[in-house]
Amino acid sequence: MALASRARALLPGARSWGAVLARVTAQRAMSHRVVVETDAAAGVAVMKFRNPPVNSLSLEMVTELVINLEKLENDKTVRGLIFTSESPGVFSSGLNLLDMYGRNPAHYAEYWKAVQELWLRLYQCPMVTVATINGACPAGGCLISMTCDYRVMADNPKYTIGLNETQLGIVAPFWFKDTLVNTIGYRASEISLQLGLLYPPAEALRVGIVDKVVPEDQVHSAALAVMAQWLAIPDHARQLTKAMLRKPTVDNLVRQRDADIQQFVSFISRDSIQKGLQMYLQMLKQKKA
């Protein structure tokens, strides 16, 4: 779908992703939640999350991620993309709970469409993608990491990764589940997803949700080394192979995008789910206090 039509699909009346972002951020001061640094000679870009305090994937953040991805995909000099957090400690705390709590159905629908768009773009990204997981990585953060071709995690037992949705009383949608199954296999997913497990680095490596665990001060150099290995493969062959492997999973969501949005809106709007999210947010506050 062309850029302009995708933007219109996300927000009716908008002519481009730029216009979408302008509307999304209209009520807030413009800020950059995503920092992109490009090494043109190496053909590698690093996308750093900068959305304090915990890099939650707010509507604004998701929109900025999509815009930046689109720009990089159009830049033929960039062949590889590394994701990381600008501040070690939290890679991403996942979807922004405040975009899923206490809002109206139109907002939930807009948010979910943007999250779908991000996943579709990341999962089909023609660049080599590597997640450098330098902090906590629950739920949506884990989803982003799993869309990458390779995951390197810092060896810090305080950091955990996994799809913990059930612990919040919510359900990971089928395409989160599909991404997990494609990463760690069916049986491990049955256990992981139902219990909402968050794995520390050694266990994450054992179950296969990450591919490499390295000392924290080596996480970036390790990601660059992995990138160099992947970039040694001719792009066209690797891209077609990736597309072939991932197409059935992508098609599964594309076929039922609108139904998935409706399902999300009706699920998240339920009183019982809203109450559960309220309690979870309170628990996070109390933990802090």
Ligand SMILES: CCCCCCCCC/C=C/C(=O)SCCNC(=O)CCNC(=O)[C@H](O)C(C)(C)COP(=O)(O)OP(=O)(O)OC[C@H]1O[C@@H](n2cnc3c(N)ncnc32)[C@H](O)[C@@H]1OP(=O)(O)O
């Ligand atoms: C049928 C199918 C239909 C579909 C059904 C629906 C499908 C939904 C799928 C959902 C996917 C998700 O990603 S749901 C999101 C899951 N995420 C999580 O469970 C992570 C929760 N957060 C944490 O565990 C921690 O914050 C962690 C990331 C480890 C960082 O710990 P720290 O001690 O550094 O920081 P904290 O003190 O906890 O948090 C700092 C502040 O950030 C806030 N905060 C933390 N995480 C946040 C988040 N995700 N969104 C918003 N705000 C968040 C806290 O409330 C604090 O706010 P103040 O007190 O105000 O400062």
